[in-house]
Amino acid sequence: MANVFGILTAIVLALAAYIANKNKTAYDAKITATKEKQTALADTEVKLKVAKTTLTEELPAQRTEVEADVEKLTAQEAAQTKANTALEEVTKTKSAKLAENKAKLDDFREKSKNTGDIDQLAAKLKTTLAEVEELQQSITVAEAKLSDLNAQNTASGAEVGAAKTKFENFTGGQSLATLQTRIRSIYPNWGFVTLAAGNNAGVVANSTLNVIRDGEVIAKLLVTAVESGTASASIVPDSLSSDVTLAVGDRVVPGQKAAVSTPASAPVVTPPASN
Known part of the structure; x- marks a missing residue:
């Protein structure tokens, strides 16, 4: 009978030892899993901190800079347009004056057909031709200035368009299509x-x-x-x-902008071997 109790006692002790060992293994696995989750949480907190810094510090500064560029270029475009309008008015005035002088010259020629003083007629004609040439030169200079201003206006418009595109991409969270x-x-x-x-x-x-x-x-x-x-x-x-x-x-x-959910753990990417 004592032997039976001894055997039963040994069996109970062995079973208890087995259960204790299994519990210890499960406990160790739980500790390991907890540490892994803590590491992942620390990684996520670092990324969150970087993202908050970008949203609260870098993005507002960049947006302010882009808005200032757009405002500056828009003001330049308006000033250039105003200058072009003024030059066009000057050109119109000069053209009208040239037409008036041409009419006077034609009238003078008509009236001087039967005149006998050739020397006086030649002197007046020379003076008139000089005035016409001066007016033509003034118009040529004005047209050259107008051409330059139009070119500057076109360049300013292109700069404004580029700045607006950059601003729209910035506010829309989309990198420029030309990025490589x-x-x-x-x-x-x-x-x-x-x-x-x-x-x-x-x-x-x-x-x-x-x-x-x-x-x-x-x-x-x-x-x-x-x-x-x-x-x-x-x-x-x-x-x-x-x-x-x-x-x-x-x-x-x-790429196309898409909503991205926060990962439970970051994907592991193996860097290439160094040469």
Whole structure:
């Protein structure tokens, strides 16, 4: 009987040890999962801080600068238009004066047909021709000035149009259609890349970009921060296939703006091996 109790006791102890070991394994797994979630939370908080800085500091400054450029160019266009109008009025006045002098010359010629004083007629004719030539030169100069002003007005209009396009893209969260750049560096642990171009080349914060390789879109990027000559962008979740790896030098062009949800964890991208 004692042996039976001893055996039962050993079985109970073994079972208890097995359960305790299993509980410890589950506890350790829970601790590991908690640490991973804390790491992901820290990464998300860093990205949120960067995004808040962009929204509260960089974007308002950039928008103010673009609005100032548009206002300046618009004022220049208005001044140029006013100057052109004034010059056109001067040209009209000169043309009317030329027509009047021509009429006088024709009348003078008609009246002087039967005159006998050739020397006096020649002197008057010479004076009149000199006045006509002077008026013609004045009109030529005025037309040249008008042509220059029209060219300046056209250039100013083009600058205003470019500034308005830049402003519309900026406020609409869309990079310029002419943008052509490359991936400069990749940070797989953070899930973002840096670009070899910034707002000078038309990169706009919060815009969507396409990564192109062999003529196909292999991934999408969301611009999070922009400087004059560089920018950083997060890799849009689910836009990168599991069998595709981004590489430094991949071509980047503007894409269609789309709503992007915050990922539970950043996608892991392996940077290319250094040469």
